[in-house]
Amino acid sequence: MLTPVRKRSDYHHGDLGHAAIRAAKNLIDSEGLNSLGIRRVAEATGVSPAALYRHFENLEQLKAEVSAQIRLELGEFLKAKRDRTPLSRSKSRNALIRFEALGEAYIDYARKHPRLFEIAFIHCDEKPISEFGDLAWELLQESIKELDEVGLLDRKIAVAAPMIAWSSVHGLAVLVAQRAILQREQDQALRQIMDGVERALGAR
Amino acid sequence: MLTPVRKRSDYHHGDLGHAAIRAAKNLIDSEGLNSLGIRRVAEATGVSPAALYRHFENLEQLKAEVSAQIRLELGEFLKAKRDRTPLSRSKSRNALIRFEALGEAYIDYARKHPRLFEIAFIHCDEKPISEFGDLAWELLQESIKELDEVGLLDRKIAVAAPMIAWSSVHGLAVLVAQRAILQREQDQALRQIMDGVERALGAR
DNA sequence: TGTACATCAGTGAACGCGCGTTCACTGATGTAC
DNA sequence: TGTACATCAGTGAACGCGCGTTCACTGATGTAC
Numbered sequence: 001m002l003t004p005v006r007k008r009s010d011y012h013h014g015d016l017g018h019a020a021i022r023a024a025k026n027l028i029d030s031e032g033l034n035s036l037g038i039r040r041v042a043e044a045t046g047v048s049p050a051a052l053y054r055h056f057e058n059l060e061q062l063k064a065e066v067s068a069q070i071r072l073e074l075g076e077f078l079k080a081k082r083d084r085t086p087l088s089r090s091k092s093r094n095a096l097i098r099f100e101a102l103g104e105a106y107i108d109y110a111r112k113h114p115r116l117f118e119i120a121f122i123h124c125d126e127k128p129i130s131e132f133g134d135l136a137w138e139l140l141q142e143s144i145k146e147l148d149e150v151g152l153l154d155r156k157i158a159v160a161a162p163m164i165a166w167s168s169v170h171g172l173a174v175l176v177a178q179r180a181i182l183q184r185e186q187d188q189a190l191r192q193i194m195d196g197v198e199r200a201l202g203a204r
Numbered sequence: 205m206l207t208p209v210r211k212r213s214d215y216h217h218g219d220l221g222h223a224a225i226r227a228a229k230n231l232i233d234s235e236g237l238n239s240l241g242i243r244r245v246a247e248a249t250g251v252s253p254a255a256l257y258r259h260f261e262n263l264e265q266l267k268a269e270v271s272a273q274i275r276l277e278l279g280e281f282l283k284a285k286r287d288r289t290p291l292s293r294s295k296s297r298n299a300l301i302r303f304e305a306l307g308e309a310y311i312d313y314a315r316k317h318p319r320l321f322e323i324a325f326i327h328c329d330e331k332p333i334s335e336f337g338d339l340a341w342e343l344l345q346e347s348i349k350e351l352d353e354v355g356l357l358d359r360k361i362a363v364a365a366p367m368i369a370w371s372s373v374h375g376l377a378v379l380v381a382q383r384a385i386l387q388r389e390q391d392q393a394l395r396q397i398m399d400g401v402e403r404a405l406g407a408r
Numbered sequence: 409t410g411t412a413c414a415t416c417a418g419t420g421a422a423c424g425c426g427c428g429t430t431c432a433c434t435g436a437t438g439t440a441c
Numbered sequence: 442t443g444t445a446c447a448t449c450a451g452t453g454a455a456c457g458c459g460c461g462t463t464c465a466c467t468g469a470t471g472t473a474c
Contacts, residue, residue, distance in 0.1 A: 011435055012450055034238075038428060048452050050430080055450095059428065121384050157403065163376075163393050164400035168368070171375025180325050189367050196368035199361065200400035215468055216417055242461060252419050254463080259417095263461065 017055040019045050024066045025116065032115050033122075036063065070120045074109055075135025081105035082139070092150035096203060099143045103169045103194050106136075107176055111186065114177035140166060147203060154202025161201050168197050221259040223249050228270045229320065236319050237326075240267065274324045278313055279339025285309035286343070296354035300407060303347045307373045307398050310340075311380055315390065318381035344370060351407060358406025365405050372401050 013019065023044040028036055038059050042049040056062040085101040087094045110117040144161050147153045153161060172193055175181045181189060198204045217223065227248040232240055242263050246253040260266040289305040291298045314321040348365050351357045357365060376397055379385045385393060402408045 011452085012437080014450095016450080037426085039426075049428080050453080051451055053429075121379070121382055157400065160396035160399055163396045164372070167375035167379070167393070167397050168372040168400070169375070170378065171371035171373070172367075174374065174378050175325070175371070178325055189371070192364035192367045193371050195364060196361065196372070196404035197400070199406075200404040202403075215419085216470080218417095220417080241459085243459075253461080254420080255418055257462075 021065050029116050033119050070116050077109050078102055078105045078139050095146040095150045106169050107173055107190050110173035110177040117177045152203040164200050165197050168193050225269050233320050237323050274320050281313050282306055282309045282343050299350040299354045306347055310373050311377055311394050314377035314381040321381045356407040368404050369401050372397050
């Protein structure tokens with residue numbers, strides 16, 4: 001009763017669908033996508049492999065669910081970090097601060113969860129990963145709109161701005177996640193890139 | 205004698221090491237990294253699985269060799285495409301043309317060989333993928349130096365320039381390779397990104 | 409130039425393993441009466 | 442409120458498969474004499 005792993009009984013799990021996705025996520029986070037398998041997830045959830053087929057058609061579908069879940073969490077991570085950033089009294093300075101917070105958070109997630117990050121955008125469904133990652137993309141759009149409102153966005157580049165910002169930071173994030181760039185060089189690289197993006201957008 | 209698949213005899217292959225790397229590369233290109241295996245490569249090379257252990261310690265080492273080979277080919281691809289680009293008579297225009305050619309070639313490779321591109325920078329050795337990819341990185345440095353020489357590089361951003369350019373284009377390349385961006389939007393995205401990079405570097 | 413022999417690059421069979429998936433089943437749940 | 446029973450979420454054993462790697466071996470190569 002103190003720590004009821006199973007909600008209803010020892011026979012029925014009660015929430016196996018969600019538990020499986022959570023377990024799969026942890027598995028990937030610690031051992032990589034190649035370690036993800038029906039049997040491993042079943043073991044981690046304390047359930048027989050066959051049980052998972054009540055909740056997922058096959059391994060591929062489970063993967064897709066996990067991938068979507070990670071995209072969602074990445075978005076929420078970005079949002080949380082941006083909203084936790086201390087603001088100044090200057091409205092225009094704040095737009096820039098919040099913009100930079102998104103970039104930092106993005107790199108931060110890639111560093112903390114490289115394996116999750118790597119598969120966040122992987123094509124596992126047939127769906128074309130709508131809008132690049134839904135929430136994250138919306139946050140970026142929003143932030144660029146804020147820059148525009150305080151006059152920090154060059155009209156000539158407005159349309160291209162989201163793509164430029166996304167691609168620049170995403171490029172670094174991938175390198176960070178792949179450990180292709182040394183830990184101590186990452187912060188410097190991010191500053192350089194945010195500098196470049198802001199120059200491109202006309203914010204400085 | 206007309207088409208000697210085996211160089212020396214039917215028993216000894218003659219060049220199994222290189223042939224195996226080539227076969228492995230083709231396998232990845234067409235079926236993805238997960239299809240790469242000792243047995244598959246052996247089959248494709250017309251040799252027994254055990255034979256490969258005369259040339260590679262294990263699967264992991266074969267992977268590493270292939271990865272290095274792909275990085276080399278990517279560099280050569282960039283160089284070839286840059287040098288094939290028609291030039292104008294303006295020296296400063298040429299620096300920009302050659303710079304843009306590198307960006308285009310990078311995306312081009314990612315589009316044509318998404319699976320090869322994906323593993324080009326993957327960490328399979330213990331080596332930290334020296335210099336981001338050796339030849340490709342050198343070509344970028346060289347190109348930025350050319351921009352500098354014709355006065356198209358803002359002094360303030362000179363140090364950061366390679367990182368900015370690399371990260372921006374790499375970000376798009378990854379999205380392209382992952383099919384996370386639609387075919388017909390890719391060209392537009394590249395133009396936007398090169399625009400952004402050139403604004404950042406002070407080239408326009 | 410001819411031959412004995414060490415060297416080396418192959419063969420082929422076998423090993424143990426973990427995998428995704430299926431199937432007949434069983435035990436708990438919750439609804440109709 | 443109590444009971445019969447359909448429904449549903451689990452079990453556990455089994456399937457066939459392809460994998461990386463090892464091992465004793467064999468056949469070709471090339472060198473020393």
